[in-house]
Amino acid sequence: MKKSYVILVTFLMAGYWIALTAQTLPRAGELIITEIMANPEAVSDSNGEWVEIFNSSDHAVLINGLIIKDEGSNKHTITSSADLIIQPGGYWVLVKNKDTTANGGVQGNYQYSNFTLANTADQVILCLSDETIIDAVAYETGWPLNAGASMELHPDFVQATANDLPGNWFPARIAYGAGDKGSPGQPNPAVMGGSQVITTATVDIFPNPNSGHFILDVKFPRATSGEIRFANTIGQNFSYVSFKNMLQLHEVIEAGFISPGIWFVQVVAAGQILTTRLVIEK
Template sequence: MGIYRRICSRVIQQALYAAVLVMMLAASSLAAGADVVISEIMYNPSSVVDTAGEWIELHNNGVSPVDLADWQVNGNDFEDITIQPDEYIVVARKLTGLVGEESFEAWYGNGDGIWDASDANFRAVDGYFSLTNTGGTINLSDGYYADIVSYLPSMGADGNDHSLERLGADTWNESSALYGTPGKPNGASQGQQQGEGNTITILADVGSAHPVIGVITIGPDEGSLSGVQVIPNPGAQKNITVTVLVSDPNGAGDIATVTASVLKQEGIETVTLSGQGSVNQTSASFTGVMQMDYYNVPGGYLVRVNATDSSGLKATGIAEFDYMEVIAMQLDATQLAFEDATPGELHEVTGDYDPESSYAPTLRNIGNAVLNAEVSGTALSNGGQSIGVENIKYRFFQGDYQSVSTTPAISAINLEAGEMSTARLDLALYIPPGTTSGNYAGSVTIAAVS
């Protein structure tokens, strides 16, 4: 997805006697660490298995060496190394292996099972991480500074032996070179290392400028906290409106397409945003509607906005929203009748798993969280006569019958969220001996709880 964030925070606790020199050195060290970034990703190779072919490249774009001894990738250590100014190093998931065994060295080196200068003119170390082919996030951190990058298959390099190269703070492209450019500036060719000749690809944008994505607004914002909170519609889809301001130095008319994508558990949904007219000579507003299902997992979601101009130049922006948790249920039966009930006997109405059959009670989870049921009821009465509430029985999933009480009781049915997640509800009524004949009416209340 190409998200680029830098989080650089450090608490320097100093005693009253601490020297100014110590503070200056600490600040200098932190600044040097901030110059180390993730510059290239090979997340889904096709010529070798993922365990042997996945790697990331780090670049020190500062002027001072940085010791990476305490650094981690996604919380996992990698071999100690000091990266020099403007140096590119590779952290490989499997750097070396036995001769004839797949590894980074066998793919990019001479296959002797040892990574050294005879393989290539850049350094590489072993890492302990795994990159998912369907997209993910990479966190490079030393505990004080972090470079966090997210990627998606839609960005390129998906199973074609190309890599994702960082061309700017928030700009990623698929490498033009087959097998990527490990250990080299992005856009460089692998040359003789891949047996393809020493080729330098020259890229130039002539006569056109990249579009620029401005403010991205996501609605409706239905929460009181910072950020955007969206509340699902129980049992129905939720429309989410995305509005974005896009600018282009060549003029607003040069903006060709604007799309928005959101990654959900069932896949990526992409919509094309419609132009709402020019704001000024170089800017225009675009809007569109995305849909979330009521059963989508609650939590944070990223919306990736892509803008393309008439020359094919692109820009990417990211916005976030929280899809809130909703606990809700639907019961298809509103009234049940026990006909010709005989005193001294238990009379049953059995349920099923079809939420459309009102004659057979069914409970349906129409939220996005695990559902339990809270059950209570009232006695059945007929003028001055009554049948105690404890004579009403219920059970879920054909378990043991439980007596209803006027005090709400939680039944742990643990009904998962889903497009058609249902539970069978059986109800029964015991008519005590000596009950006077007549028409009795009472109630059972079932509420959704977590």
């Protein structure tokens, strides 16, 4: 009798523990705002706006009671009779309208009300009922706000403070549903900022032509990861150096290892290649 009582209590406590751990509200920085569709074009704003959030923690979080609001009068408390749980590494799309035939084809996880996204400047604030901010993004002029394209946070910067910076966001380039661009509910593609990152990088080689001793300077508009490669017209190529989250590279190169001739210095980053011609004289 006593033994079965102990087993029963153990079962009850285990059930209570599981219920508790499954119903953990997010802490600051555990949910990250990763994508914002403020200005849909294929459908109206009142149907097609949405916000993507990501659970960056290693545990499931419960979002019932979480508030989505701006610094003005927009405010919505996430409410459901069911437990709304975002799994670790999971994305949720909070939508203005959950009807995929009206919202441009977005699979929304939750439909909010009393919250709109202005097309030029606004805030997305996720907080608990006690005002603890989980994550917030305030966008304005200078952010990549394009009609018909969401703003996607670069996957290298999925972090609650990194997403405060406009340089870490890019206009989406891949269409979904009715034709607007974005990746609702999916990881943001790493190549999305490629053309911006790479075409606005500057590459200087001096002197050029040279006799094998030269300086290579590369400046990126924002922290960039990638590699420097050398290639020539007869198909020889090799990786010279790889780099991570760099704004600037300054390489003093003694190119005794490169045969004289025409070479191409390739800056490979964000899925694209920026090529600069290099001439090594005999």
